Amino acid sequence: MTAMNDSKKIALPSQKKSSGFEEKRKILFLILLTVGLVATLLPFIFMVLTAFKTNTETLRVPPTFFPQNPTLDNFKKIFSDPNLPLLRFYGNSLFVAGFNVTMTLLTSSLLGYLFAKFEFKGKRILFGWFLVMMMIPSHITMIPSYLILAKIGLINSLWGLIIFSAVDAFGIFMIRQFCETFPNDLLDAGRIDGASEWQIYWRLVIPQLGAPMATLGLLSFMGNWNAYLWPMIVLQKNEVRTLPIILTWFNSTHTGQGGLIAAATVLIVLPVLFVLVFFQRWIVKGFVTSGLK
Amino acid sequence: MTQSVKNKNFSTSGLTKSKNRFVSQIVIPLLIYNSLGIFILGWAFILMFYNYSPGRLGGPILGLGGSNPFIGLGNFSEMFQGISVKSRLFLVSLKNTLVFAFAVLPLNLVLTLTLAYLLEEIGSKFKALYRAIYFLPVLMSSVGVAIIWLSMYDPQAGWINAIVRFFGGQPVAWLSDPRAGFLGVSVALWAVILAYLWQDYGYNMVIFIAALQSIPQDLKDAALIDGATPWQTFRLITIQLIKPTFLFVSVMTMLSSFQVFDIIQVMTNGGPGNKTQVLMLDIYKNAFRYQNMGWAAAESFVLFLIIMAITLFQMRVLRTDWEY
Numbered sequence: 067m068t069a070m071n072d073s074k075k076i077a078l079p080s081q082k083k084s085s086g087f088e089e090k091r092k093i094l095f096l097i098l099l100t101v102g103l104v105a106t107l108l109p110f111i112f113m114v115l116t117a118f119k120t121n122t123e124t125l126r127v128p129p130t131f132f133p134q135n136p137t138l139d140n141f142k143k144i145f146s147d148p149n150l151p152l153l154r155f156y157g158n159s160l161f162v163a164g165f166n167v168t169m170t171l172l173t174s175s176l177l178g179y180l181f182a183k184f185e186f187k188g189k190r191i192l193f194g195w196f197l198v199m200m201m202i203p204s205h206i207t208m209i210p211s212y213l214i215l216a217k218i219g220l221i222n223s224l225w226g227l228i229i230f231s232a233v234d235a236f237g238i239f240m241i242r243q244f245c246e247t248f249p250n251d252l253l254d255a256g257r258i259d260g261a262s263e264w265q266i267y268w269r270l271v272i273p274q275l276g277a278p279m280a281t282l283g284l285l286s287f288m289g290n291w292n293a294y295l296w297p298m299i300v301l302q303k304n305e306v307r308t309l310p311i312i313l314t315w316f317n318s319t320h321t322g323q324g325g326l327i328a329a330a331t332v333l334i335v336l337p338v339l340f341v342l343v344f345f346q347r348w349i350v351k352g353f354v355t356s357g358l359k
Numbered sequence: 360m361t362q363s364v365k366n367k368n369f370s371t372s373g374l375t376k377s378k379n380r381f382v383s384q385i386v387i388p389l390l391i392y393n394s395l396g397i398f399i400l401g402w403a404f405i406l407m408f409y410n411y412s413p414g415r416l417g418g419p420i421l422g423l424g425g426s427n428p429f430i431g432l433g434n435f436s437e438m439f440q441g442i443s444v445k446s447r448l449f450l451v452s453l454k455n456t457l458v459f460a461f462a463v464l465p466l467n468l469v470l471t472l473t474l475a476y477l478l479e480e481i482g483s484k485f486k487a488l489y490r491a492i493y494f495l496p497v498l499m500s501s502v503g504v505a506i507i508w509l510s511m512y513d514p515q516a517g518w519i520n521a522i523v524r525f526f527g528g529q530p531v532a533w534l535s536d537p538r539a540g541f542l543g544v545s546v547a548l549w550a551v552i553l554a555y556l557w558q559d560y561g562y563n564m565v566i567f568i569a570a571l572q573s574i575p576q577d578l579k580d581a582a583l584i585d586g587a588t589p590w591q592t593f594r595l596i597t598i599q600l601i602k603p604t605f606l607f608v609s610v611m612t613m614l615s616s617f618q619v620f621d622i623i624q625v626m627t628n629g630g631p632g633n634k635t636q637v638l639m640l641d642i643y644k645n646a647f648r649y650q651n652m653g654w655a656a657a658e659s660f661v662l663f664l665i666i667m668a669i670t671l672f673q674m675r676v677l678r679t680d681w682e683y
Contacts, residue, residue: 095477096485102474103492109507109557110495112518116510128521176385177483186382194394202400203618203666205471205642205659210402210651213413213421258375265393292500294621295639299647310502310663314625317506335503342498346491351499353562354569 117141124324131320140329146196149304150316152242159308162227162297163290170234170286171279178241179231180269185251200235204296209239212299226300227293227308237282242280247269279351284345291338310332368606407434407660411653415599427653434657447643449658451633452641456662458544460616460639462552463559468605471560475567476593494561501558505625508554509534512626537632545634551623558622559615563608570604571597610673617666638662 110133116124117140119133126265144150181193211230212221246273256266270277292311301307304315313334320326341351402421411417411427418424437443441450474493496504497593509519513531520530531539531546541547574597582592587650598605620639623629629636638658646655 092481094436095481099474099477099481099485099489103489106493106495106557108518109511113507113510125516127517127522129517131517177389180382180385184378188386192386192389192393192547199396203620203663205639206395206403206663208647209398209406209659210399211646213402213652214399216413233389257565263377267381283599288498292502293622294500295504295643299643303535310500313500313502313506317509317625324513324516327506331503331506335500337496338498338638339503343491343495346494346498350494350565354407354566 086261093252113328113331116324117176117332118122118235119325121323121325121331123213124328125322138225140325143194143326144333145330150312150330154305155307155312155334156239157307158224160218161306162224163287165228166231166281166290167286169228169232170237171283172292174237174241175231175272175275175279176267177238178243179245181238181242182245183250196235196238205285208299211259215300220300222301222303224301224306227290231290234286237286240278241275244275248274281348281355287359288342288349365431377436403656403659406653406656408432410434411656411667412650413652414650418466430653434566434654435661438657438661445651445654447651448633448636449641452636452638453661455634455636456617456638458548459552459555459619460613461543462544462549463555463616464674465554465607466552467560467563468609470556471563471568471608474560475564475571476597478564479568479571485679490565493564497561499558503669504554505622506548508557508622509626512550516651532629535631537634545631547627547631547634551626551635554626555619556624559612563612566604566608570601574600598674606673610670613669613673614666617662627680 115131118136118138119130121133123134124131143153164166181189193306207230215226215229220229252271253266254269256270261269290311293308294314296315297301297308298311301311304312307315314332316330317327320330384500398413405421405423408429408431408435409423409427410430411423413422416422417427425428438446438449440449466664478489511518512520514520514530514532514535519533521622523530533539535548535549541549578596578600579592587595587683618639619637620643623635624640625634626641629640639662642662643657645651645658653671
């Protein structure tokens with residue numbers, strides 16, 4: 067098959083005649099792409115380099131590219147700042163993201179499996195409800211959700227970021243699609259062997275769901291880790307805040323100290339960014355197949 | 360024979376029973392959880408007909424009534440009369456949101472489709488690396504993006520003005536000059552549009568790449584054999600075949616840019632002089648800073664209607680009736 071394709075490509079008149087033109091075109095494309103690449107990378111590089119500059123250097127006009135007297139002072143200052151216990155904020159973010167990802171994976175796999183493989187009364191209505199939920203933007207539910215949290219005393223509690231996030235409509239759809247391809251024979255074989263329905267879900271279904279669960283988990287983690295508006299509303303005291311909210315707080319309380327802000331951004335944003343880059347392939351796959359963002 | 364049939368009946372009914380038990384063990388807690396969702400939606404819907412503020416002591420049910428009076432469509436009629444301060448601010452936010460979304464959409468589509476196409480054409484070992492780097496800002500928290508661009512736009516020490524000075528131009532206070540404008544849109548709004556594009560383009564790009572990869576090579580080859588130029592092939596074949604993706608991507612881009620919040624809240628917080636005040640920001644400020652929650656709920660509903668209308672409109676316009 068590949069051999070056939072190759073021979074077809076060689077036989078193409080346009081590619082045979084104008085390979086010089088093709089070459090030039092490719093080089094032009096590569097140059098254009100590299101311009102885009104530089105435009106994407108430079109802001110990152112500026113930020114990282116700024117983190118190593120002294121404060122007087124960050125105010126210089128025109129700005130310097132490389133730090134003239136590279137210094138770790140900004141980082142030292144942040145680590146010794148009692149108002150900025152980074153580990154605590156990492157812990158807050160990790161707690162919320164970890165809890166919500168686990169819940170999303172559990173409920174999505176369970177409900178996706180249920181909608182794919184079981185018939186019951188009211189299934190269509192229930193499914194329709196999740197379709198509706200997917201269309202409702204979060205700003206509609208934001209105000210009543212806040213009022214409920216205020217009533218039950220969960221403002222300034224990390225649980226406030228958790229109780230409304232147990233079920234994710236996108237996740238259900240994604241897993242349901244995947245579960246529909248399962249052979250029923252496999253599940254029935256489990257039943258004949260005397261496994262209970264929960265055992266079948268746990269021992270037969272879950273192990274098959276590795277790929278979609280990994281994708282869903284990554285997307286969910288990213289969404290939770292980078293969430294800004296809702297955590298900002300719920301968490302009004304610094305010590306319970308998650309990383310993005312702490313970063314804006316730090317930014318607004320240290321105006322004019324570019325090096326310090328850059329160092330804080332590097333410490334807060336970059337570590338997890340590197341982790342996500344590592345998993346990029348799965349994230350892209352998830353975006354492309356589900357359209358979730 | 361009868362024996363075996365009986366046995367079978369017995370076992371399937373046992374199976375159905377355990378299946379039903381499984382279903383009800385999941386569905387019953389789910390229904391309880393969903394009723395919370397219905398309650399929240401209902402509350403959001405009712406709120407917009409009230410002049411509600413959580414600070415005031417209202418009636419017994421959800422604090423509605425009493426000093427939080429029912430005003431029917433009062434919020435909406437006030438909104439579109441544009442006489443009161445908050446309604447004028449609403450109209451400004453509505454306008455800014457429209458400008459933002461309709462500027463982002465074409466810029467984003469042209470940029471992402473071009474990049475995806477170029478990346479597909481070079482077809483080399485660079486491809487994976489380029490794509491990975493283009494995708495970096497998508498993975499990043501929008502707060503991080505906003506802070507990076509804040510320093511880029513700094514009027515004194517920022518890089519944008521360094522470039523402007525290098526080419527002999529006058530430095531601009533990108534995010535704080537309410538009078539500076541370009542094409543009738545304030546420079547501050549253009550500045551946040553640029554930052555937003557930078558953050559977001561990798562997302563549409565990977566989706567376009569996936570669509571481009573799914574186009575059968577035969578079709579393009581056939582066009583080339585018939586003597587079509589690369590541009591003709593692109594226009595007449597590629598564009599036509601990725602129409603469904605085009606629809607999907609434009610709807611998603613519209614939806615997310617109509618709800619833009621993070622990047623603007625951090626970069627300008629609506630300033631200078633409300634030039635970058637968008638609907639989400641106005642909703643947030645009204646609800647949680649000024650405690651005008653009835654008003655904010657009504658604004659949310661307007662935004663929701665716009666979002667629905669765009670989705671339906673785009674689905675009609677860009678519908679394709681054939682497959683390949």
